[in-house]
Amino acid sequence: MKKNIFILMLCNVLWLSCNSQTNINEKYNLMPWPNDIIENTSKFIINSGITISINGEDEGRVYKAAVNFLRRLSNRSGVFIDKGFPITNEKGNIIISFETVSSLSINDDESYALNINNNTITIKAKTDVGALRGLETLLQLTANDDAKYYFPGVTINDSPRFVWRGLMIDVSRHFQPIDVLKRNLRAMASVKMNVFHWHLTDDQGFRVESKVYPKLHQLASDGLYYTQIQIKEIVNYASDLGIRVVPEFDVPGHASAFLTAYPELSSKEDYNYTIERYSGVFDPTLNPTKEITYKFLDNLFTEMASLFPDAYFHIGGDENEGKHWDENKDIQAFMTANNLKTNHELQTYFNIRLEKILKKLNKNLMGWDEIMTPNMPKSAVIHAWRGENEGLIKGGSLISAAKAGYKTVLSNGFYIDRMQSLEYHYSVEPIGNIKLTEKEHANILGGEATMWSELVTPLTIDSRIWPRTAAIAERFWSKKEVNNLENMKLRLNDVSYKLEELGITHIRNRDVILRSITNNQDISTLIDLSKICEPLKIYERNKNGVEYKTFSPFSLFADACVADAEDAVIFNKEVKAYLENSNNESLEVVKKSLKKWSNIHNSFQEIKINSKIKDLESFSENISIASEILLMGLETKKKISLNNQTNLTLAINVLKEPCMDVELAIIESLEKLSQFLLQV
């Protein structure tokens, strides 16, 4: 009997725990989702009496984070908090404790324990950075009813899956001012990312002041570079947020900017080196056979290493096709003399020499996965970027690197500039079911989302980074098992608009662009259009007639559109549900959407046309035609007339083609509905 009761109780506990786990996922808009969360029945009311005290030898990181926490909480809740700064003479009702100050290395402990009850909140961490992570979790828990804001009672124990959770920003193709970086660093910290990889040089510009080689910023940046003081400002700002900064100086390829300033380092003489204005892979390459190249890089890296305290230093190393090496007789002779059979071997020779320079500077060399060649020292970190699109297997170089004994970081699958969907990025599991030894496993440091900036300016970059990067951040922090797409989307909705309080412009700048495009006419129709259009993906945007330069306009309709077009995502889901399950509720949503779009051209015609929206005219017309015919078909449930079949086909054919650098994100659903109705 006792035994039975025990089993019954156990079942109950298990069921409750399982059930509550499901509920919990939907109750709290936490992202990344924590390791362990247990609810209690408390509520900590947010009122003017809220106070914070700090237990630990803080060097400023926790104090600043606490002040920011209070500002954000006050603005979010509307509560006039009495004590705007942490208190020192007594205990706060939020007590933050930690043991040591982090030096921001990959070995740092970022774990924390958060406990909320009616009167007290505690955050306990091994390090100050762990305390910061806990504060962000607490802020994400802010909840409200109709009368007050509060923190719900929970106990959370949390720590990251991977130690390297990065965002790379390319500031060469399009320079990004300090304030763009700062707001993105704030946003990174809010989703517990801890590495800012700063892609500082490329064909389109060298973006750091060099006192040793001043022609670099003077001749190769169009005046758009960071002073050394600004570099330090960003490094300190990131450090305050518990974020490491890894600089990248991309060599030997992607070197047009280097060679614009110092052509004597080049692999081809009598070549007109200039700052590149287009996007792509270009020929200018450092000459790896000249000693002056190493002298130069030694001096430069020595200067730059002093600006970046982090232990890692990224030398790029990607996409060097070696065309100028092939054409240079001296280089060929050097290769023969040194028994270097391929350009790849020559580049390895180059990399190994850089590795020595960096070792002297106490830096670990990191490079894109092309650097992983047989002779490369195992101290190098392999940045795995190539995958299926580059003829390899998905995420393949990560696993090869880990097995070969290299530390490695994954970016394949996280190229957010390619404008692929949230679903795509969220589903990229770095390790998957591959069996690894413990040591191999430890070699996988984590991953980085990469924001290449060929097609973004300060106006649009946030909408290309966010909110998708928050989901990627969860992939890097949370357990592998946290992978329910629909649940993640619900939480992301909340996390996304809250990024606005950190200054992120991903939502607000859409309307700015649309006002500009229409010369400040009513933008509601273009908003509706933008919610079903997505910018062309995977660099297609550069292929359709127009070739973008760095100074081309980036305030066009495509720049107002984003991946995961809001209305399209809903429509596509409901069309699927209707066609697969004859779901009636879905049918109603589908019909409502089609009704709205069948009117879109009418309202479009009320806009006074200009050359920036002219081409959208036929697009909107065909959207309305297709929507109207499909709506009629769904409503009458009768076969579409022959005439309308023709019109529908014509319209869909037009809509399959990109228009003004966007694609219609509902096109597949329209086609499916069309096929379905033809079979009625």
Add this chain to the structure above:
Amino acid sequence: MKKNIFILMLCNVLWLSCNSQTNINEKYNLMPWPNDIIENTSKFIINSGITISINGEDEGRVYKAAVNFLRRLSNRSGVFIDKGFPITNEKGNIIISFETVSSLSINDDESYALNINNNTITIKAKTDVGALRGLETLLQLTANDDAKYYFPGVTINDSPRFVWRGLMIDVSRHFQPIDVLKRNLRAMASVKMNVFHWHLTDDQGFRVESKVYPKLHQLASDGLYYTQIQIKEIVNYASDLGIRVVPEFDVPGHASAFLTAYPELSSKEDYNYTIERYSGVFDPTLNPTKEITYKFLDNLFTEMASLFPDAYFHIGGDENEGKHWDENKDIQAFMTANNLKTNHELQTYFNIRLEKILKKLNKNLMGWDEIMTPNMPKSAVIHAWRGENEGLIKGGSLISAAKAGYKTVLSNGFYIDRMQSLEYHYSVEPIGNIKLTEKEHANILGGEATMWSELVTPLTIDSRIWPRTAAIAERFWSKKEVNNLENMKLRLNDVSYKLEELGITHIRNRDVILRSITNNQDISTLIDLSKICEPLKIYERNKNGVEYKTFSPFSLFADACVADAEDAVIFNKEVKAYLENSNNESLEVVKKSLKKWSNIHNSFQEIKINSKIKDLESFSENISIASEILLMGLETKKKISLNNQTNLTLAINVLKEPCMDVELAIIESLEKLSQFLLQV
């Protein structure tokens, strides 16, 4: 006969010129309106072949302005311009010529002549800064038809009425980061303003790094200050835009921050000096009888003067009530010994000593108008801020100062933080019909809009500065006769949204706040409400129960609202037109608006309430009640029933009271309609 023809021709020319002048005002969205504009029939088409060349010994100002011009033109027109930078080897189709590089003094020539024809545009100026002013005018002329963008053929000769056209930003009450200042400097330049008055110290913070007295920024800024390098960065950025920077170090009052760092300079011993968190006028005051005070200010001003190349240095000097002076026996003894009868005389003694320090540093002392006392040297510049609200006549101190032989700058009437209307500020004519000698006239340098920051943060400051400051800029630049309010409003509509391309957030951040307030629900109802509500004016916001601190929330409903509430301005105008002239078109607009508002409470109730919007509930309810009753009355043209009269009166009485720090900007119109209908 010949004579008659001549007269006829003359009449024709006069009529045409007069008529075309009227037309011109409505054809071009220029602001400030230029001195002289003549149309021709040309059109300069904006296409990829547009090029700029610069004629003159440019030191970078024109080059940078030209690059920015090309970027803005490209983004605005959508045109992919081939040459993204000024060309040097040949003539551009836009040719900019100037004679000398400005050193940014108040004697600089800012005039320019702009000529546009089919193939060529010329901008000719005496100085590089004049050329910048011409480029902004050219950009404002951008026009389009349905197929292309172009510049219309015009010849413009232009120069400013006043040499001092400023904007003051208070960074003490709320610190404003570098990027806020930069975007506002860009916006200032776009409407030809040329002085940035930087209010750097006040009770709430000392905002500059001092190496001589480091406790100033270390103890009295909460870590929110500009490094000296950042100060230089802003000064250079402003200089590139042809903007002078005048720093203000407010003494001897408004000194809480000074005295938090260096209490030994105070007028009251054993007083707990701390950074002030509230707004208002406070007691802490420097001690003008101690020599260490002058030693301190000498050292500090010497350090600060080196950061600010401008010839003017603002010492504040306002609102010193001298309470601590009265209480200090040593100070009283000093006054007796030196025959200083009043606190005002003591302050004059102080000011005169500062004037000597500044003269040594080659700086002209500038101060708020309290410094204008009989013994004040005539080299001082009087900043006229007091007026009717301070018991003086409107703009009175400006005229007194000019007559007394002081150079003077007007801010009375331009306190944009008071949230008064566009109409109010635009109607402030600095000189009016007052007769002045030529010399007195020349003493009036110009004016400054003042953005005190008690109630603004980086999120909202732009919406308090713009667009009203663009109209004030016109008041400072254009002839006195340019004063047609309705015409100005038309032009301002265009200028306002184009400020967005400079990064100004006055439009976009409204929705950010409303999303935050509603926790990301549908904000359309709150947008509608915000278009008829205005934040409480003239510091009323601090009086209603809640007292704002520097760290209070400023993302409330009132912060989403602006002066000149969009729908209210239209409604009030149409109500007036209907009631005065029985205008039927106006009646239709009035009815349409009432109809919309009669539904506002229905849609408001669909929002899930929280404590940040709870109080708006009864506000929206009463708006709907009043609108519905008035609409019924206007539609039936019958007397309102007794019951409805009571309901209407009750509703209007509620709506007369401020709600959540806003006032209903249509309340007077609702009352007038109510009275009108009671008389039917």
